[in-house]
Amino acid sequence: xxxxxxxxxxxxxxxxxxxxxxxxxxxxxxxxxxxxxxxxxxxxxxxxxxxxxxxxxxxxxxxxxxxxxxxxxxxxxxxxxxxxxxxxxxxxxxxxxxxxxxxxxxxxxxxxxxxxxxxxxxxxxxxxxxxxxxxxxxxxxxxxxxxxxxxxxxxxxxxxxxxxxxxxxxxxxxxxxxx
Numbered sequence: 001x002x003x004x005x006x007x008x009x010x011x012x013x014x015x016x017x018x019x020x021x022x023x024x025x026x027x028x029x030x031x032x033x034x035x036x037x038x039x040x041x042x043x044x045x046x047x048x049x050x051x052x053x054x055x056x057x058x059x060x061x062x063x064x065x066x067x068x069x070x071x072x073x074x075x076x077x078x079x080x081x082x083x084x085x086x087x088x089x090x091x092x093x094x095x096x097x098x099x100x101x102x103x104x105x106x107x108x109x110x111x112x113x114x115x116x117x118x119x120x121x122x123x124x125x126x127x128x129x130x131x132x133x134x135x136x137x138x139x140x141x142x143x144x145x146x147x148x149x150x151x152x153x154x155x156x157x158x159x160x161x162x163x164x165x166x167x168x169x170x171x172x173x174x175x176x177x178x179x
Contacts, residue, residue: 005029156172
């Protein structure tokens with residue numbers, strides 16, 4: 001059993017409301033042929049994101065995503081890396097410019113979402129695996145090419161925003177329950 005398979009099973013036990021989704025992720029790992037960690041698998045592939053929290057645990061760093069035109073957590077393609085925690089940390093560092101970040105190895109959230117057709121890339125599914133990444137002392141971020149902006153947002157305010165992005169609200173509420 002791979003590390004990711006084990007982590008998905010543990011996650012499903014901890015968060016029964018997402019157990020069915022975790023089973024879909026486990027099924028993706030069993031498909032023969034194309035590597036599910038590569039974006040070339042157009043039927044759907046794994047991505048890695050992070051819930052990048054401030055050192056005090058009260059704020060999360062979000063990106064105003066250039067392509068999707070929405071405020072989201074940092075993250076991106078695994079690019080063949082089956083260690084999705086490492087991929088989430090790499091994306092956090094690349095997209096924020098922050099140093100001294102630490103990724104927690106347990107899966108924090110799962111979100112399967114449709115990515116619309118863009119240019120010569122057809123629409124496809126992202127099987128996003130999300131990890132908590134903790135910021136160090138410095139919170140001075142640098143906006144990358146992938147973002148229109150970055151901002152530290154109050155987690156309690158995100159959790160209370162009934163009109164907010166459903167996955168951000170879910171993660172904010174989960175974080176507050178854990179803290």
